[in-house]
Structures are given as C-alpha cells and as structure tokens.
Amino acid sequence: MLKRNISIFILLITLLIGLSFSTAFARISQEKEITLKGNVLITLTNNFQNSQNTKNYSLIMPKNENIALSADSSILEKLQSGDTVQIKGIKKNKTFFINKKTDIKTISSHERTAPIGGQGTAVLLVNFSDTVAPTNIDDSFMLTTMDTVNSYYKSNSYFATWLYSVNDIFGTSSADVYPWITLDEESMCLESDSSALTSLVLDAMIKHNIGLNKYSRIVFIAPFSQNKTCGDTVSASTLDKYWAYPSALPDNGMSFIWVDTEGVDKLVTAGTENFTSSFEAYNQIISHEFGHNFGLDNANLYSCSNLAIFPNPYGSCESKDNLDLYSVMGSKNFWHYNIAEKVALGWLTESTGTDASVHIVNENDKSFEYILNPISTDLDFDTGFKGLKIPRKDGYIYLEKRAPIGFDSDDRDYSDSVYYGVLLHYVDYKPRTLTTEILNVNNDGINESSYMQPALYIGDSITDPQTGTIISVLSSNDNETVVKVTLGQ
Incomplete structure (x- = not known):
C-alpha cells in the first residue's frame, strides 16, 4: 500500500508540472508559431552559500542573437551545448516557448572533446x-x-x-x-x-x-x-x-x-x-x-535512510545537489576531481585489462582483490589502479582512494576519515553530460555527520541490492587501499 501511495503521489506531481507548462503555453498559443534555427547554449548559475544551481537553455542565432528557451524539463534536458537545431514554437519578447519534443529537430550533434x-x-x-x-x-x-x-x-x-x-x-x-x-x-x-x-x-x-x-x-x-x-x-x-x-x-x-x-x-x-x-x-x-x-555537471550526494546504496524501492533515498565534499564540482572545497570525472575528461584511461589506470570489473573478475593508489599522486608511482569501475543494471559505481597529498590535503576535522577507506561514486548511462553521485554508505540519511564522512572503511563491506556485488575494504594506509570485489549478477 505504501509503495502504491508513493507511486500515485509521484504521478500526480508529474502531471501537475506538465499541466503547469501546458497552461503557460496555452496562454500564448494565440501567437503564430514560427521556426528558428541556431546553436544550443546551456549556462549554469551557482549559489555556493546554499549549494544550489540553476540550468538555463538558449538558442544562438545569426549575428550572435540569443533567445531564451522555455519548455518542460523533459524536453530541454535532451539538448546539448553546441548542437545545431531547428525549433518550432512561439516567440514572446525574449523567450521562445516549445510545446513538445517533436518541435525540436537536431540538425547536427556536438561531440564534446576532452580538454587536453x-x-x-x-x-x-x-x-x-x-x-x-x-x-x-x-x-x-x-x-x-x-x-x-x-x-x-x-x-x-x-x-x-x-x-x-x-x-x-x-x-x-x-x-x-x-x-x-x-x-x-x-x-x-x-x-x-x-x-x-x-x-x-x-x-x-x-x-x-x-x-x-x-x-x-x-x-x-x-x-x-x-x-x-x-x-x-x-x-x-x-x-x-x-x-x-x-x-x-x-x-x-x-x-x-x-x-x-x-x-x-x-x-x-x-x-x-x-x-x-x-x-x-x-x-x-x-x-x-x-x-x-569542460562539460561536467555537479558532483552530488546520494543517501538513503535505511539502505546504504540505491535504488531504494520505497523512495526513502535523496539526492542533494553539490554536496559531494570531495570534488571541486561539489561545493566549498578544493579537492581533486573524483575518479569518474577524471575519466570523462580524458585524464585517466579505463579498460577491462591491466593496461589502464581504471580497471573495469567484468565477468572474468568473479572475486578479486585490488590495490588502489591515491588519485592525487603521479601516475608513475602507481603499483595498482587509480580506481575501479563496477557495472550495475542502470550505470556504474566507481571506487577511488584519497590521501592527504597536495590539493587533497585538508585540515577539516572530518577529512581524515576518507583517507583510510574508499569513496564510491554512482554514474548512470547518460552519455553526454556527466553528473556523479557520491554514495553515503554510512546509512545515516542526509545529516551533517554522515555526508561529511561517506567513505567505506577498513573492515566494512557493502552489498549492492541491485546486482548482489559485494565490496569490502581489507586494508588501507597513505599509499594504498586494498579492496575485494565479489561480482554479483
């Protein structure tokens, strides 16, 4: 019954949001629809005090004319900066209103390149x-x-x-x-x-x-x-x-x-x-x-009140924007980019073999122990991997080790806890803009003591309820952390 009520509530909210935009579009629908062609531009505004951000979409046309795009988020989130598109809608002052997905035709897609x-x-x-x-x-x-x-x-x-x-x-x-x-x-x-x-x-x-x-x-x-x-x-x-x-x-x-x-x-x-x-x-x-x-979205925090790793079928998990305290793409910190972000930017390579900095755990790795070296040290000093990439049905979990070296040195009281364990980051299959979620494996929900210390510590294990994969931390020091991964389904 609880699951059904939650599902009905989510459905009602979704319908209300869609109805709100449809109503706004209806108010201006007496205007004549026109077609515009140009390049998509996406901008983000950031509020570091409250860890909030807003994403805005616009269309760049000839002579650098720039018009704001307004539509339901499910329509706009398909757009990518640099895409050349043809859009049908209604222009009102400095805003162009789009009613449905089929009103957008992508002429050419922009493929983001690594900032090398x-x-x-x-x-x-x-x-x-x-x-x-x-x-x-x-x-x-x-x-x-x-x-x-x-x-x-x-x-x-x-x-x-x-x-x-x-x-x-x-x-x-x-x-x-x-x-x-x-x-x-x-x-x-x-x-x-x-x-x-x-x-x-x-x-x-x-x-x-x-x-x-x-x-x-x-x-x-x-x-x-x-x-x-x-x-x-x-x-x-x-x-x-x-x-x-x-x-x-x-x-x-x-x-x-x-x-x-x-x-x-x-x-x-x-x-x-x-x-x-x-x-x-x-x-x-x-x-x-x-x-x-460089093409990255924010580094967020994901935490569940009664399940350490999502998805939680009862809806008691919550994502918090910018609350990964261990990536500069979170907020209020100057730490290194996390392991998934470094891969996305072309700074680290990944493969199923042993020839890359990040190892993709695969069907040949049923139960293995791995050495992880700090992501803040030079590649020449590595005796193991910089990270692991573990598959799920809806994405991946990246594992990384931190150490008090260089920009990862921090004198905050809670920082020491992350040096002697591993951090876990979830990345879904969205192919174009990377958003990472640091997993709060301490199972305390969204509160100060847990999201500041999200690491999986020495002697601890966690099981992914979606796949049955077990991740265990066997030992850790400043130079390396040893983890064991037993692959599930």
Missing part, C-alpha cells in the same frame, strides 16, 4: 556604468589566482591540461589579465538570461580589441550585484562552450565564466566554510566553473 593540452585563457575585469570597481581585485591578484588554478589543473590532469597566456611570449603566465574597463551598460544580476550575460562578454572583448579566435577560455569578473537586489548567485558558466551561428568562432568555440565580486565578498564576510579569504574563494569558484566549461 593548453587552454588559452583571458580574465576580463569589467565595471558597469552604475558601479564602482572593487579595490581588492586587480591585475596582480587575478594573475596569482590564475597561477593557483593552473597548478590545480596540472595536478588533477597529471599535466595533461594547463592554462596559458596568449600574449606572454615567454610562456610564464597562466592567463592574460585585462585591466578594469567600464562598459556603457548598467549592472545586472547573474540570474539574468544568458543572452544578456554573453552580450557583456562580447562587448568587453570588442572594447579590448580581442578577436573571437584568440582565446578558448574567458573569465569575466564584475560587480554584478553592487547596485541591484539580486539572489545569492555568486557565479555562472557555460556548460561546455559558446558556438556562434552559423560560425564566427574556431571549431573549439569559447567557454565563459562570470563571477560577481559582490557575491564573493558576501561569502567571505559570512565566514562560509572554506571561503575564508578572497584568494581562497576565487580559486575554488573559478576551478568549479572551469569544470562546467
């Missing part, structure tokens, strides 16, 4: 006509910040990805930082539509006489909320890149990051965990947003 090699990067310090440029952020501060971000990416990628200055002929700088300029436009909130935000970047590039082909990564720093009543959004970014339509950019496009100096100051003033200084805050925020530029 140098990333030409520019930082634009931009003031508005109605704001005053902050005095605590200048060229020197941002150069130091970008050097730290560059070191972070070199370490994470095992020196496969780095940032560089296009203008520095000596190759010693991590980015070109352009000094403060003032645009003619008034300030706006980061919650504004992506059309307005991208226009700001393009206007600033024109004012600095920066060609569209010069950089692949643009970081836009401005006092967005200084004279506006805005939400708590601190930063925003393109999910993957911005491609002009039909094409005025190089094949690899440009990615954008927007950071509100006022929002960062509020985080620091409030004493938000791990944002104790402006330098620390900018390092983490920009590194997080670069992850979105």
Whole structure:
C-alpha cells in the first residue's frame, strides 16, 4: 500500500508540472508559431552559500542573437551545448516557448572533446556604468589566482591540461589579465538570461580589441550585484562552450565564466566554510566553473535512510545537489576531481585489462582483490589502479582512494576519515553530460555527520541490492587501499 501511495503521489506531481507548462503555453498559443534555427547554449548559475544551481537553455542565432528557451524539463534536458537545431514554437519578447519534443529537430550533434593540452585563457575585469570597481581585485591578484588554478589543473590532469597566456611570449603566465574597463551598460544580476550575460562578454572583448579566435577560455569578473537586489548567485558558466551561428568562432568555440565580486565578498564576510579569504574563494569558484566549461555537471550526494546504496524501492533515498565534499564540482572545497570525472575528461584511461589506470570489473573478475593508489599522486608511482569501475543494471559505481597529498590535503576535522577507506561514486548511462553521485554508505540519511564522512572503511563491506556485488575494504594506509570485489549478477 505504501509503495502504491508513493507511486500515485509521484504521478500526480508529474502531471501537475506538465499541466503547469501546458497552461503557460496555452496562454500564448494565440501567437503564430514560427521556426528558428541556431546553436544550443546551456549556462549554469551557482549559489555556493546554499549549494544550489540553476540550468538555463538558449538558442544562438545569426549575428550572435540569443533567445531564451522555455519548455518542460523533459524536453530541454535532451539538448546539448553546441548542437545545431531547428525549433518550432512561439516567440514572446525574449523567450521562445516549445510545446513538445517533436518541435525540436537536431540538425547536427556536438561531440564534446576532452580538454587536453593548453587552454588559452583571458580574465576580463569589467565595471558597469552604475558601479564602482572593487579595490581588492586587480591585475596582480587575478594573475596569482590564475597561477593557483593552473597548478590545480596540472595536478588533477597529471599535466595533461594547463592554462596559458596568449600574449606572454615567454610562456610564464597562466592567463592574460585585462585591466578594469567600464562598459556603457548598467549592472545586472547573474540570474539574468544568458543572452544578456554573453552580450557583456562580447562587448568587453570588442572594447579590448580581442578577436573571437584568440582565446578558448574567458573569465569575466564584475560587480554584478553592487547596485541591484539580486539572489545569492555568486557565479555562472557555460556548460561546455559558446558556438556562434552559423560560425564566427574556431571549431573549439569559447567557454565563459562570470563571477560577481559582490557575491564573493558576501561569502567571505559570512565566514562560509572554506571561503575564508578572497584568494581562497576565487580559486575554488573559478576551478568549479572551469569544470562546467569542460562539460561536467555537479558532483552530488546520494543517501538513503535505511539502505546504504540505491535504488531504494520505497523512495526513502535523496539526492542533494553539490554536496559531494570531495570534488571541486561539489561545493566549498578544493579537492581533486573524483575518479569518474577524471575519466570523462580524458585524464585517466579505463579498460577491462591491466593496461589502464581504471580497471573495469567484468565477468572474468568473479572475486578479486585490488590495490588502489591515491588519485592525487603521479601516475608513475602507481603499483595498482587509480580506481575501479563496477557495472550495475542502470550505470556504474566507481571506487577511488584519497590521501592527504597536495590539493587533497585538508585540515577539516572530518577529512581524515576518507583517507583510510574508499569513496564510491554512482554514474548512470547518460552519455553526454556527466553528473556523479557520491554514495553515503554510512546509512545515516542526509545529516551533517554522515555526508561529511561517506567513505567505506577498513573492515566494512557493502552489498549492492541491485546486482548482489559485494565490496569490502581489507586494508588501507597513505599509499594504498586494498579492496575485494565479489561480482554479483
């Protein structure tokens, strides 16, 4: 009876959401339907104070015209940045309303490429006509910040990805930082539509006489909320890149990051965990947003009140956005990317054999013991694997080991617990945008003590109820963790 009532409740909620959008569409349906063609752009806004984010969709048309797309989430989630599409719908002011999936025709799909090699990067310090440029952020501060971000990416990628200055002929700088300029436009909130935000970047590039082909990564720093009543959004970014339509950019496009100096100051003033200084805050925020530029979604937490690993048939499991505290794609941390993210970005390889950094457990591995080395150490020091990939019916579970080395060093009271066990990350079969869920195997539900310490510890085992696979931690020290995996169905 409980399962049936829950199912009915979920069905009613789904119908209400669909009805809400259908009603909104009906109100404007008296307008004539038209067809537009262009490239999809997806942007995300991030609220680090409350670990919340919002995803926005728009269509880039000729002459960089950008119009917001509105539709049921089940329609929009099929779109990918860079896809060239033809869409039928109704245009109302600056929004284009889409009624059904069949109104979208994909002309060509964009295949995301791994961010391997140098990333030409520019930082634009931009003031508005109605704001005053902050005095605590200048060229020197941002150069130091970008050097730290560059070191972070070199370490994470095992020196496969780095940032560089296009203008520095000596190759010693991590980015070109352009000094403060003032645009003619008034300030706006980061919650504004992506059309307005991208226009700001393009206007600033024109004012600095920066060609569209010069950089692949643009970081836009401005006092967005200084004279506006805005939400708590601190930063925003393109999910993957911005491609002009039909094409005025190089094949690899440009990615954008927007950071509100006022929002960062509020985080620091409030004493938000791990944002104790402006330098620390900018390092983490920009590194997080670069992850979105590289095509990653957020790193979330998954926990169940009475079952340590999902899916729970009684609906008592919950996913929390950005609450993986052990990936920079979560929130409030500067840790390494998790193992699944590193594979997705091309920094680690995986195979069913022994020739890759991540071993895919398969039917030939009925019950084996594996040595896992820390993901923060150089590949040359490995005596085992960086991680394991264990199949499920609906996706995979990745196992990884952490150690107090480099960016994975942390003096938070609860951090020591993750060093002597393994972290488990769930990834489903969605092929285009990676969202990871760290599994809270401590079985305490969503509460502070459990989600801060989600590791499977020495002597502990867990059984996947979907497949019967058993994962056990046999031993662990700073250099390696030994796990046993007994494959189920």
